[in-house]
Amino acid sequence: MPTSRSIISPERLGALAGALPWIVALAILGYAFVAGGYLVTVMSFALIYAVFVIGLNLFMGYAGQVTFGHNAFAALGGYTSAVLTSTAYGWPPIGAFAAGMALALAVALVIGYPTLRLKGHYLAMATLAIGLIAYEIAVQWQAVTGGYMGISGIPPIGIGGFDILSDRGQLAFLAIVVALATWSAIRLRGSRFGRALAAIAGSEDAARALGIDVARYKLVAFLVSAAYASLAGTLFVHVVGFVSPEVFGLHMVVLAFTMLYVGGIGTAAGPFVGAVIVSLLPETFRALKDYQDLAYGAGLILLLIFAPKGLAALGELIPRRKVGSKAP
Amino acid sequence: MSLLQLSGVTRRFGGLLAVDAVDLAVEPGGVTAVIGPNGAGKTTLFHMISGFQTPNDGRVLFDGTDITGLPPERIAAHGLIRTFQLVQLFRDLTAVENVKVGCHLQTQGGVLTALVRPRSARQSEAQVEATARELLDFVGLADCAGLAAGTLTYGHQRLLEIARALAARPKLLLLDEPAAGLNAQETELLAATIRRIVARGTTVLLIEHDMTLVMSIADKVMVLDFGKKIAEGTPRSVRDDPAVIAAYLGTAEAARA
Amino acid sequence: MPDFSYLPQIALSGIGVGCIYGLIGIGFCVIYNASGIVNFAQGAFVMLGGMLTHVAFQRLGLPLFVSAALAIVIVAALGVVVDRLVVRPLWDRNATMFVMILATLAVQIVIERLTLIGAGDQPKSLPMLTDLPPLKLGGIAVSFQFLWIVGLSLALIVLLDLFFKRTRTGKAMRACAINREAAALQGIPVSRMLALAFALSAALGAIAGVLITPTQYTAFNVGVPFAISGFIAAIVGGFGRPLGAFVGGIMLGLAQAVAIVAFGAGLKNVAALTVLLLFLFIRPQAFSGKPNRKGDQVWTHTRSIGARSPGRRCVRASNARRSRAKARPSRCTA
Numbered sequence: 001m002p003t004s005r006s007i008i009s010p011e012r013l014g015a016l017a018g019a020l021p022w023i024v025a026l027a028i029l030g031y032a033f034v035a036g037g038y039l040v041t042v043m044s045f046a047l048i049y050a051v052f053v054i055g056l057n058l059f060m061g062y063a064g065q066v067t068f069g070h071n072a073f074a075a076l077g078g079y080t081s082a083v084l085t086s087t088a089y090g091w092p093p094i095g096a097f098a099a100g101m102a103l104a105l106a107v108a109l110v111i112g113y114p115t116l117r118l119k120g121h122y123l124a125m126a127t128l129a130i131g132l133i134a135y136e137i138a139v140q141w142q143a144v145t146g147g148y149m150g151i152s153g154i155p156p157i158g159i160g161g162f163d164i165l166s167d168r169g170q171l172a173f174l175a176i177v178v179a180l181a182t183w184s185a186i187r188l189r190g191s192r193f194g195r196a197l198a199a200i201a202g203s204e205d206a207a208r209a210l211g212i213d214v215a216r217y218k219l220v221a222f223l224v225s226a227a228y229a230s231l232a233g234t235l236f237v238h239v240v241g242f243v244s245p246e247v248f249g250l251h252m253v254v255l256a257f258t259m260l261y262v263g264g265i266g267t268a269a270g271p272f273v274g275a276v277i278v279s280l281l282p283e284t285f286r287a288l289k290d291y292q293d294l295a296y297g298a299g300l301i302l303l304l305i306f307a308p309k310g311l312a313a314l315g316e317l318i319p320r321r322k323v324g325s326k327a328p
Numbered sequence: 329m330s331l332l333q334l335s336g337v338t339r340r341f342g343g344l345l346a347v348d349a350v351d352l353a354v355e356p357g358g359v360t361a362v363i364g365p366n367g368a369g370k371t372t373l374f375h376m377i378s379g380f381q382t383p384n385d386g387r388v389l390f391d392g393t394d395i396t397g398l399p400p401e402r403i404a405a406h407g408l409i410r411t412f413q414l415v416q417l418f419r420d421l422t423a424v425e426n427v428k429v430g431c432h433l434q435t436q437g438g439v440l441t442a443l444v445r446p447r448s449a450r451q452s453e454a455q456v457e458a459t460a461r462e463l464l465d466f467v468g469l470a471d472c473a474g475l476a477a478g479t480l481t482y483g484h485q486r487l488l489e490i491a492r493a494l495a496a497r498p499k500l501l502l503l504d505e506p507a508a509g510l511n512a513q514e515t516e517l518l519a520a521t522i523r524r525i526v527a528r529g530t531t532v533l534l535i536e537h538d539m540t541l542v543m544s545i546a547d548k549v550m551v552l553d554f555g556k557k558i559a560e561g562t563p564r565s566v567r568d569d570p571a572v573i574a575a576y577l578g579t580a581e582a583a584r585a
Numbered sequence: 586m587p588d589f590s591y592l593p594q595i596a597l598s599g600i601g602v603g604c605i606y607g608l609i610g611i612g613f614c615v616i617y618n619a620s621g622i623v624n625f626a627q628g629a630f631v632m633l634g635g636m637l638t639h640v641a642f643q644r645l646g647l648p649l650f651v652s653a654a655l656a657i658v659i660v661a662a663l664g665v666v667v668d669r670l671v672v673r674p675l676w677d678r679n680a681t682m683f684v685m686i687l688a689t690l691a692v693q694i695v696i697e698r699l700t701l702i703g704a705g706d707q708p709k710s711l712p713m714l715t716d717l718p719p720l721k722l723g724g725i726a727v728s729f730q731f732l733w734i735v736g737l738s739l740a741l742i743v744l745l746d747l748f749f750k751r752t753r754t755g756k757a758m759r760a761c762a763i764n765r766e767a768a769a770l771q772g773i774p775v776s777r778m779l780a781l782a783f784a785l786s787a788a789l790g791a792i793a794g795v796l797i798t799p800t801q802y803t804a805f806n807v808g809v810p811f812a813i814s815g816f817i818a819a820i821v822g823g824f825g826r827p828l829g830a831f832v833g834g835i836m837l838g839l840a841q842a843v844a845i846v847a848f849g850a851g852l853k854n855v856a857a858l859t860v861l862l863l864f865l866f867i868r869p870q871a872f873s874g875k876p877n878r879k880g881d882q883v884w885t886h887t888r889s890i891g892a893r894s895p896g897r898r899c900v901r902a903s904n905a906r907r908s909r910a911k912a913r914p915s916r917c918t919a
Contacts, residue, residue, distance in 0.1 A: 060683070066682075066683045066686075068686075114865075114866040115865075115866070118865055120682055121617075121623045121682070121686070122820075122865055124623075124682075124683070124686050125623075125816055125820070125861065125865070126861070126862060126865045126866075128813075129813070129858045129861050129862050129865075130862075132813065132854070132858055133855055133858045133859070133862075136852070136854050136855045136858070137855070139851075140851045140852060140855070184443055187442055187443050187445070188439065188442045188443065190442075191437070191441065191442030191445075191449075191453075192432065192435050192436075192437050192438075192441070192442070192449075192452075192453075192456075193437070193438050193439055193441070193442045194442065195425065195428055195429050195432070196429070196432060198418060198420075198421055198425070198429075199418055199421075199429045199432075201418075201420075202417070202418025202419060202420060202421060203416040203417070203418060205380070205400075205412065205416055206412065206416035206417070206418065207429070208379075208380075208399070208400040208401045208404070209378060209400055209401075209404055209409065209410050209411075209412075209416075209493075210404055210409065210429060210430055210432055210433065210492070210493070210496055211401050211404035211405050211432055211433040211496060212401060212429075212432055213401045214401070220438065220439060224439060250809070254690065254691070254694060257687055261687075291698070291702070293694055293697075293698050294694075294695060294698035294699060294702070296691075296694065297691045297692070297693075297694035297695035297698060298691075298695050300687070300688070300691040301671055301688055301691045301692065301695070304675065304680065304684050304687060304688045304691070305671070305674045305675055305678065305680075305688070308678075308680065308684060
């Protein structure tokens with residue numbers, strides 16, 4: 001490593017640029033706490049999505065796989081929580097959350113095993129089909145899910161009888177959840193498990209030749225990301241108080257991917273940063289409601305073409321002692 | 329008992345007989361080379377030994393265990409590690425991370441261990457780091473430790489792949505054309521490295537086209553042509569074998585498709 | 586107890602819809618064979634076929650056939666635009682397959698939203714191509730629209746087959762599909778072939794949209810279900826084989842018909858999606874008989890060392906396989 005004598009060395013600048021997204025996103029979060037009001041709602045939404053995207057990041061960023069259907073697991077978590085905490089069953093939120101996650105994991109296990117043997121476009125399509133089937137079931141199984149009308153009057157988040165009622169309280173709770181989720185994702189990445197996932201992303205054949213059971217690790221990564229998705233679903237229904245099929249539909253998929261790419265796929269900060277930024281954007285277009293999705297779509301295309309590594313990879317833009325740069 | 333024993337190993341692709349009832353015994357220690365003209369079936373043979381393809385016929389015994397048809401990861405767990413004809417590095421990971429992946433079989437722990445990080449796991453990680461650095465040093469890549477694997481020169485990439493394979497503590501190391509794409513100097517370095525690997529106690533089986541390399545390091549050579557074994561013995565005896573010469577240089581009537 | 590007496594009638598309409606799915610599926614195959622990409626925006630082309638025809642017919646007062654022709658041409662041009670603006674830049678930047686898929690999905694959304702803004706969210710329809718009462722054949726009502734659909738579909742299949750097997754351009758496109766580098770070295774304008782593939786695929790989608798709209802309706806969001814059905818048709822037919830996609834579409838239409846009779850119309854989409862999953866899990870090369878191309882590996886645990894994504898076939902790898910093997914059987918690559 002060349003030692004630079006100036007204070008502004010490429011390494012320092014790179015590190016600073018890398019930390020910048022964190023700083024900005026955290027600053028916005030802090031401001032929301034202070035300012036209150038509508039910004040708190042927007043940031044709560046962002047944090048819930050961040051949890052979902054952290055799971056996606058693990059499966060798609062670390063392990064290099066493809067999934068268009070994780071909204072199905074969010075739906076499983078969310079609807080289970082909604083149904084079990086309703087007056088008909090009266091479960092405590094924690095219990096309902098655990099049940100929802102157990103169900104999501106069970107389904108992920110059963111579905112994941114045959115699905116993950118597929119590759120490329122086939123894997124993409126199969127996962128898309130899973131997500132769509134979940135949507136259809138949410139619509140058709142009216143007795144349980146309430147069909148298009150959904151379920152409303154879902155109690156707020158609470159632990160052991162202590163309900164979090166204030167907006168700021170919820171935001172704080174969500175911030176803690178996201179912090180834990182990010183911490184766990186970083187832990188996983190820096191471990192033998194995470195290395196195996198990175199190996200699978202790099203070259204499945206080489207990974208197998210080194211003794212890594214690729215099929216099993218993919219399945220585990222699938223399950224872990226499904227767990228994050230389920231958690232996000234549960235959080236959503238409790239924070240919003242309402243659930244319907246649209247909540248976990250294709251819209252969620254595209255939104256989550258936008259966040260994932262804006263933030264920087266495969267990075268630690270990416271999900272959180274992406275979620276914050278993408279959640280804030282439409283607020284500037286709020287009046288043009290119909291143009292929101294159009295903006296998402298067009299913006300996503302531009303992003304994928306010109307900045308596929310996203311914002312959290314800013315640190316890499318500053319040239320350091322690297323022989324070449326790699327496209328994603 | 330041989331370390332690796334192939335008996336009657338055969339592989340067909342539709343109407344094509346890629347490997348035709350090959351027998352091979354690799355004794356522990358030393359370097360065995362498999363040579364032959366292009367398309368002779370050498371890499372297919374390697375795929376069958378390492379589990380990436382299943383033989384249609386015949387058996388593969390490794391260290392006394394029948395590994396025929398086992399998946400690659402299980403075979404690797406038995407101590408048979410291979411490299412690839414086209415280097416299969418984890419290009420976005422650094423060199424040292426690549427080698428650390430090689431330590432996978434020597435360590436334990438999954439999701440729970442990753443989250444909780446008990447002392448045993450932390451010690452294991454430290455060990456893995458040390459091993460990786462030591463191996464990088466062994467192949468002469470200590471300076472490249474922090475570089476992304478995809479940015480290394482081709483010669484260095486080959487050495488890195490070997491270092492990574494060594495991290496798995498193989499009893500038998502399969503090298504698929506390790507000298508392909510290397511210049512004379514890099515090939516020299518490769519030969520020296522392989523000799524040191526053997527000195528540390530690992531048996532090496534390699535496919536190679538580079539005759540200089542084969543002559544200088546191989547203890548035993550097997551020649552394949554059209555999927556059949558046509559010669560076997562010391563490098564010198566094989567080199568002078570008329571059947572081998574005919575296979576490489578052709579005879580007047582031989583039609584090469 | 587489901588009433589199976591309706592089955593023949595519903596099966597007939599299933600075949601009709603199946604032809605449509607087949608046409609869309611062929612569109613998928615054409616682009617995939619030419620470029621290795623699955624174009625998830627295909628559904629948008631279908632939707633636009635019907636929608637633009639409606640606009641031309643209702644708002645501009647053009648005759649129905651003229652409206653349809655105009656719509657098809659516009660959509661074909663749009664296909665080229667998508668290729669140039671979205672697909673090509675990504676391809677040039679070595680984007681991963683997932684990024685490509687996501688981008689085409691985003692294109693689908695953009696087109697959808699633009700249509701919503703331009704044409705509103707009310708479902709629209711078109712009059713039947715022939716305004717006559719349906720024929721009665723053995724107790725089943727056969728509408729003229731159905732005859733149009735089946736007849737045109739079959740005609741298109743024959744034309745496509747002739748195009749790919751007999752014309753220079755068709756053969757050039759097949760060449761690009763088999764080996765892009767070699768085709769380029771032969772002087773084939775690969776870039777133009779790709780654009781042509783998109784145009785052709787979009788046109789097929791638009792035709793499908795025009796044909797089906799009179800029997801259903803069209804709205805800004807009908808694109809995605811059609812795309813999925815078309816993809817299922819292509820998968821069932823063995824991805825890459827147009828005739829297979831067509832037959833796959835018909836099988837899918839029939840399967841849906843049975844599901845509607847047995848379980849009610851609500852589960853129609855679930856039936857289609859389940860068919861897709863079953864085929865993916867069990868027999869991805871279903872129906873084709875011939876194996877997929879190398880590098881088209883569906884299964885990850887096949888032991889052989891596969892090539893990378895299909896569109897980026899490594900020429901070195903195919904050279905290595907060439908050696909003494911018999912010439913690879915020619916595949917229908919339209």
